[in-house]
Amino acid sequence: MRFEEKRVQIDRIDPSDDTYRITTESGIDRLIDSIQTVGLINFPILIRRDQGFTIISGFRRIAACRALDWTNIDVRIVDPRSPLLEAANLAISENVFQRTLNLIEQSRVVRLLSTFYDSDHILAKKAAHFGLPDSPSFTKKIKQICLLPQPIQSGVLSNAISFAMALELRTLAEETGAIFANLFVRLKLSLNKQREIVMHAKEISRREDISILKVLEEGGIEKILNSEDLDLREQTQRIRSYLEQRRFPTVVARKKKVENFVNSLKLGKDTKLIPSKYFEDPTFTLKLHFKDSEGLKRHRATLEKVIQNFSVETVGG
Template identity: 45%
Template sequence: MPDYPISNFHFPIFTVSLSCVDLEDCTYQITTETSVDDLSCSIESVGLMCPPLLINQRPETGNSNVGRADFEHCPQPGGFTIVSGFRRIAACHCLGWSDIEARILNADTQKLDCVKFAITENAFQRPLNLIEMSRAVYMLSVFFKEDKKLAEAASAIGVLANPSLVKKLKAVCLLPGAIQDNVLSDTISLSMALELGRLEADAGVAFAGLFETLKLSLNKQREIITRVREIALREDISILDVIMGDDFQEILNNEDLDRNQKARDIRFYLKQRRFPAITRTETAFEALVKELNLGKNVSLRPPRDFEGTVYNLNLSFKDLTELKACGVSVEKIIQNPAFDRWLKGTDNDSCVKI
């Protein structure tokens, strides 16, 4: 009977009825890949080249010398737990197979060894993604409580991580599935995932859905989270109340807006709600600059959040003709009475100061 070695272990290969394999037990599952279409085609074409690794959960057949008939006639489904080969077994089910060849671990095999086998078979086939790494580290954390020892154990079997990283990876594994899915799709970073996990119940999931829809950069994600949290605190409501509010949802669900427009409008809405006075002043200033009609080569910018008194005037030109045109625009600013009143802080309908 053939053996399949991993480290110092040798696993005999037996033919096992698929009805005896517990498909619901994902204790040792590392992979995040769920599709089996490509694998089914491969197995149908050339067969099952690498037998899955199972552990025998029936003490009465725990001896590795049991024969083929013992496995094929197990009294009830669920006699074996999958340690490695979840997708291979799923593919065989899709193909309608009734039994497969599998490597069998004795029922008395230590759980830590099973964890190591599961991780090793995945980690040495391909690079693990962040969620797969988090699953691997979390499995090992049951046996290695100190982050330093946990990092050493993980690195020894192909999951390269330092103590700081394993601490984060353990936390990621406990996050809601929606947040983990966003990590997988590169919608959010590891640090952002952990930040969402620290928010109140369901708020992190709501943000994850928002970021998946809008495909925002990290800086804009942080801006939106900060604005929403500040609004919730200022108005004494929950974060979820802000996100699920009618005005917010109206923008998000507006089919006439593309993704970028929705992101822009949501950011402006949150800024307006968080800083109503600044937003009003900003809108008034933009209207004033528009009336000045300065042209594309002249830009006039106010102090940041209108908290200072120094304005910035930028000119861009490539020759004297364009420079003279800029000069005309500058003179327009100087001679404009509305801008004069703005600088002096005079109250009027067109100049609303903070």
């Protein structure tokens, strides 16, 4: 690709045109220090557009020079006869061969390439040239990630939200997805707990014919998150309990009744009275821990206590 090195007015460079932006890094403090010390060594790459220029490579370098109040800047301008695909490949190469790309940057690569290739199979092949998986399914999914609301993208960048969860949040209304994203980032939840919360909220929404947003609002989620009296673990438990209670009111009521009953027996650490999974039926498992016959004999009183107090009504059957 041919370039023309030239000094241009920095105001003619459009900082808002992100057509070729791949990097998610925005910090410029270290660049400012470097440029102040040794000058601008690696010139940004631009392409002419209308009366100004679009950035292909060097977004942060140009931002640093603006911060230093430069009025002119040395750049390399792509030959106007060059195909736009070559400009796209250049923008990608300037990033992908310097470091490992994060998910958002990978998404931007695929999104940029997708403007030139309609077929997911061809797109996957072209993306593979830059180290991305040669998978049409992957490219089809990941190109959506960079279009998600900013809270979700921020969660992905901080590793608080996985690729799988980001795709699930993409199916929700924008405001709803953003609320979930902020919730997951704030509480530092595992993927399993994230899925549980989303699933419960969806099921409640479907059953009660209300929006997911209303489900979250009625649960006072924001109030819980802003409570200074609750730590992250307690906030998480409050939110999960609210959704579980609303999703399975009968099961939760039975669970509480069973727990109260078991606690009232004061069985001790060597005896476990275990209800059925999800409390779906009145079947219990009784576990006794002992080392010898004397230990087993000591369980007689415990067994009598369970027999005398146990009834289907007592445990909420």
